[in-house]
Amino acid sequence: MTSVFGNITKPGLRPINPAILLLLIVAICASTARAQYLHPKVTKRETIIRNVIILPARIEVVRDSMKGPEGMAAESETLSARVEEAVSSVLADKHGIKRLPTQAPSSTDGGSQEKYNTADFQTRFDQLLPKIIKRRGDVKKGRFSMGDEVLNLNLDKSADAIIFIRGHGQKLTSGKQAFSVLVSGEKAFLKMQIGIVDAHSGEVLLYTDPILVGDPTTAVARLRSALEKGFKKLPPAS
């Protein structure tokens, strides 16, 4: 009997199925984080991030079944809130960075305007994100900025930075899991893109894209671990 690794079998020993091997690797390296890119102002400690505002995270997860992807709108919302909380907790515990409350829009016309400003700023980040992803290293050159319109958000004066969180992931149904073991090798995952933007100048201070391998709706500890790795290079507030 042969395996993909060659003739490695001996009488009495069964070969390791490559799919099982893959699952083992996935289980061992349950969460991974990719590189982080910091603006020179942050690395040179010219800008110190002490207080941040986290804008509502936008995370989309789907349930991938044999009949295609199915929406998980409610789970996506729950996960978005959980990621926001996890980012806040990692920044506080590991870097001493405090999360400030986001101002809730009032019910007047001014409230609508504030809601629009936040929505438009989120859209602006979405427009900038593909450019950052294409040339992540340029964050280190200070290439990316969202402009001084950031001041129109009228955030808490003590805020040093604004955090944008995006992500997408998938969870596999049991049928798809079996299929994946046999054929495709697909995994459940959550890929995040997190940007930290200067609350005064609009410059992108940090970009990181942690990846979590596993069911994104249940893997709470792995989520935290992926985020810890994602913010590893961020200097502490003090």
Add this chain to the structure above:
Amino acid sequence: MKSKDARPLVVGLVCVSLIGAAFRVTPASVKLLPQDQTPPASRANEDFKFGKVDLELLEQVNLLDGRFEREGLVLDDEATNSYLRRIGEVLVSREMKPENVTWRFRALRDPQPNAFALPNGSIYVTTGLMSLVDNESQLAAVLAHEMTHVMRRHSYLENRSNRKKFLTMNVIAAVGAYSPGGAVGAVITIATTIAPFIVIATMFGYSRELEREADLKGIDMMIHAEYAPEEMVNVMSLLNKDIEGENLRLFYNDHPSLDERIKYLSHYLGARADKVTSQMELNRERAAYFQTMQPVMRHDIQLAINTGRFRSAVYLAQRLVDFHSDSENVFWLAESYRNLGPRPAQLTNQELTNSAKKDAAKKRERRTIEEEDRELLGTPAGQENSRLHLQQAEELYVRALSLENPVPVAHRGLGMLYERLDRATDAVTEYQKYMELAPASIDHERIQKRIEILRRSSP
């Protein structure tokens, strides 16, 4: 024949039969109409029975509605949303209440001209589309098209069909994974590689049929509600304008091409055009529409500028000024020209070819707006465009300030223009005037900071 020898044949047969099955998954409820055939009268898809999968989809889309609102994507303007509701109610007859449908009509804050329907009866029209159309009949055409998608249960049918096709693709992949070696194995591998593409092609082809049905039934609804049906064709022509050069022809496209739509709609209408509206009536309708939509159009120009759609901003602002040249409308035209900067106001025929549009799309993915500005300013044409557009903007700002009830933001615009032209003292003066006239503006802090920087940098 030994069982081992029969395996390639069996695998091959399975592949062929699956590919064949994939071609026959179009639901029986979707009848393909010849070009000149009249579709049945607009009504809900009465044969439709809700299954578990459909109810799951309904649950998902119900959650989407709330999310659009929370995230500030829906225009929070009761007047506009009621206006849309009124048109929708005229189009849909009172007895038409399909199961699990609650009609809701809302404007979505997006400068890209578009509209979509959720199967629960929520119809969204972007501010970009509402600003582009000329009159209420054209807006009714868009709503009628989207409402047909809901009434004929197109989302559910498409969802069911896609699920079958996904399953086919996965089974093909599974079969392919166990193909034997040799020439037969190679043939099967090729078949399994190509088959998913064939399945995808049938998926999008199915979509195109639904779009056609929605177009034709939309015309019926317009006639029934006494809207000018020929405006359905005109709205397609408007969408065909491609001001930003972004309508790419793709191999897989869920809508038929706009040219194709104009052709079959004109053909269909030609056979039944028992109501053709006079130009005078359409002009009256246009004036009333612009009067109602002015706030939405201004809001949309701001969104277009924010998202780098400067040519659209100039086009829409010019239409507003042509309709009514008050201080605010003139200000928006000035803002549009200032932001247009070194770009040409209109794309040339060369720039509107498919390959040029693809190149431009790639550049947009790479460059930021500021980088595009700098790159264009490095060319003689860009410098000339910038000079002309900034001059035009200055004249318009000054004009906006000379009109009745001048808008204070025109001072801010002038300040930004002078800052760009390195006229620091003039910029500070204009910014200060703006802050005096609008002390409670939302951008107070931003302008104050600009004044401080300009003062520090100027001698």
